[in-house]
Amino acid sequence: MPHVIGTAGHVDHGKSALIQALTGIDPDRLAEEKARGLTIDLGFAWTTLPSGREVGFVDVPGHERFVHNMLAGVGGVGCALFVVDASEGWRPQSAEHLAILDLLGIGGGVVALTKADLVDEAALARVAGEVGERLRGTTLAGAELVATAAPSGMGVAALAAALDAALDRLPEPPDRGRPRLPVDRVFTMRGSGTVVTGTLSGGSLRAGGEAELLPAGRRVRVRGLQGHGRPLGEAAPARRVAVNLAGLATGQVARGDVLALPGQWAATGVADARLRCLPGAPGPLRARGAYLVYAGAAETAARLQPLDADEVRPGGDALVRLHLERPLVLDVFEPVVLRDSGRDETVGGGVVLDPFPPGVVRGTAARVRRTEELEAREAAGRAGLPERVLAERAVVPLADLPRLAAVAPDRLPAALTAGPPGSPERDGTPTAVVRSRTPASRPRRPGRRPRRRPGRPGRPRRPRPGRPPATRPRARPPGGGR
Numbered sequence: 344m345p346h347v348i349g350t351a352g353h354v355d356h357g358k359s360a361l362i363q364a365l366t367g368i369d370p371d372r373l374a375e376e377k378a379r380g381l382t383i384d385l386g387f388a389w390t391t392l393p394s395g396r397e398v399g400f401v402d403v404p405g406h407e408r409f410v411h412n413m414l415a416g417v418g419g420v421g422c423a424l425f426v427v428d429a430s431e432g433w434r435p436q437s438a439e440h441l442a443i444l445d446l447l448g449i450g451g452g453v454v455a456l457t458k459a460d461l462v463d464e465a466a467l468a469r470v471a472g473e474v475g476e477r478l479r480g481t482t483l484a485g486a487e488l489v490a491t492a493a494p495s496g497m498g499v500a501a502l503a504a505a506l507d508a509a510l511d512r513l514p515e516p517p518d519r520g521r522p523r524l525p526v527d528r529v530f531t532m533r534g535s536g537t538v539v540t541g542t543l544s545g546g547s548l549r550a551g552g553e554a555e556l557l558p559a560g561r562r563v564r565v566r567g568l569q570g571h572g573r574p575l576g577e578a579a580p581a582r583r584v585a586v587n588l589a590g591l592a593t594g595q596v597a598r599g600d601v602l603a604l605p606g607q608w609a610a611t612g613v614a615d616a617r618l619r620c621l622p623g624a625p626g627p628l629r630a631r632g633a634y635l636v637y638a639g640a641a642e643t644a645a646r647l648q649p650l651d652a653d654e655v656r657p658g659g660d661a662l663v664r665l666h667l668e669r670p671l672v673l674d675v676f677e678p679v680v681l682r683d684s685g686r687d688e689t690v691g692g693g694v695v696l697d698p699f700p701p702g703v704v705r706g707t708a709a710r711v712r713r714t715e716e717l718e719a720r721e722a723a724g725r726a727g728l729p730e731r732v733l734a735e736r737a738v739v740p741l742a743d744l745p746r747l748a749a750v751a752p753d754r755l756p757a758a759l760t761a762g763p764p765g766s767p768e769r770d771g772t773p774t775a776v777v778r779s780r781t782p783a784s785r786p787r788r789p790g791r792r793p794r795r796r797p798g799r800p801g802r803p804r805r806p807r808p809g810r811p812p813a814t815r816p817r818a819r820p821p822g823g824g825r
């Protein structure tokens with residue numbers, strides 16, 4: 344299975360030089376990047392690791408002014424190549440990039456201590472010690488540290504082996520039959536027209552197939568697919584792919600758009616999430632703040648509506664409704680990153696729990712109910728989502744259930760969609776799946792079967808995991824509430 348590795352680390356710490364040493368491909372492709380010796384936008388490369396595994400690389404800019412480009416590229420990667428210059432040590436963007444990797448939950452990675460040719464053993468050991476400390480408590484804790492010097496090639500073979508070992512420990516990228524390609528680059532190719540690239544996840548794309556560009560909802564045809572410089576009949580997750588789209592002008596698609604199979608995904612302007620505020624953030628995340636939300640390769644301004652607390656304090660977390668200025672294509676359990684748009688600083692992030700929340704949440708009762716529903720989603724996990732969606736909504740049109748429950752239509756649990764014999768659900772008519780919100784308490788009328796899964800009694804709500812009382816919505820918030 345292919346994998347995608349993303350670089351991270353402070354500017355000038357040797358990320359691009361290392362990618363070139365590992366792959367033979369110069370990731371700095373823009374003329375301005377070459378002239379300034381500075382990565383501005385995302386770079387892409389690929390190689391075959393010693394195990395025979397093919398990997399793609401996304402090389403990101405380290406400069407603080409281009410964190411938004413870094414975020415557009417790092418969204419889909421499964422493994423990090425985190426770089427710290429041994430001669431310079433830990434720097435501000437080392438910290439910000441590590442925080443972003445941690446917020447995104449990037450579970451695997453290797454740390455390269457670059458420019459090892461410029462320091463002695465003692466200095467190298469000192470930096471290694473500091474980096475090990477900084478990684479503690481993050482998703483990269485315990486990652487292998489490899490000393491490198493890109494110009495001489497020292498440590499590059501060891502780094503490739505360490506990346507292989509890190510990828511061995513990662514789960515296979517899931518194929519859920521619901522492919523999604525967040526577009527991170529658009530260009531025109533002579534003779535073939537518009538090409539978009541991205542990191543494919545969630546399912547496979549086929550050459551010749553129909554697709555949909557979101558949020559516009561424009562239908563397109565996949566004229567051709569390329570991966571790592573070769574034509575592909577089909578592309579499987581997770582890999583870098585270039586997609587040649589028929590019947591589309593370059594101006595009709597931009598970074599942040601999402602290519603998907605028709606009807607499987609939809610963009611949303613509101614989403615509920617569990618957000619945490621970084622321990623070092625300048626203040627709490629609050630309803631009055633101005634934020635930018637990053638997901639996939641997209642970015643949009645957002646307002647926050649805390650649901651089970653008044654604000655999210657540094658080092659803490661809470662359930663929050665995101666009101667997005669521009670619609671995003673979000674998956675359930677997808678990580679997002681939050682930056683403070685005034686300070687231009689990463690302040691938090693978290694995990695989307697409901698990309699299509701029903702109705703508005705106003706008043707204590709509504710907040711309590713939404714909190715319980717979102718906590719039940721967290722406890723249920725992805726496999727339990729169809730059940731949760733039905734529990735939250737009295738009526739769910741069958742056609743909407745896959746999108747709401749984040750599953751491919753042909754992978755819905757059969758028991759949920761097949762009603763009793765003779766029922767419209769079982770006969771395959773696309774109609775409503777009807778579920779009572781509190782099935783157990785409804786009196787049964789003799790002679791009528793409830794429209795519920797046969798042989799399954801109505802289940803009580805799952806017990807909620809214990810949470811400290813301070814995070815629960817208070818009946819009377821201090822200061823009279825908002």
Ligand SMILES: Nc1nc2c(ncn2[C@@H]2O[C@H](COP(=O)(O)OP(=O)(O)O)[C@@H](O)[C@H]2O)c(=O)[nH]1
Nearest residue numbers: 354355356357358359360457458491492493494
């Ligand atoms: N001596 C030495 N120089 C390096 C090494 N790695 C990178 N450099 C140099 O450091 C500068 C910045 O490297 P670059 O890869 O562009 O850093 P990036 O901003 O992290 O991508 C360039 O001039 C590189 O040639 C190394 O291991 N040893």
Ligand SMILES: [Mg+2]
Nearest residue numbers: 358359381382
């Ligand atoms: Mg660079």
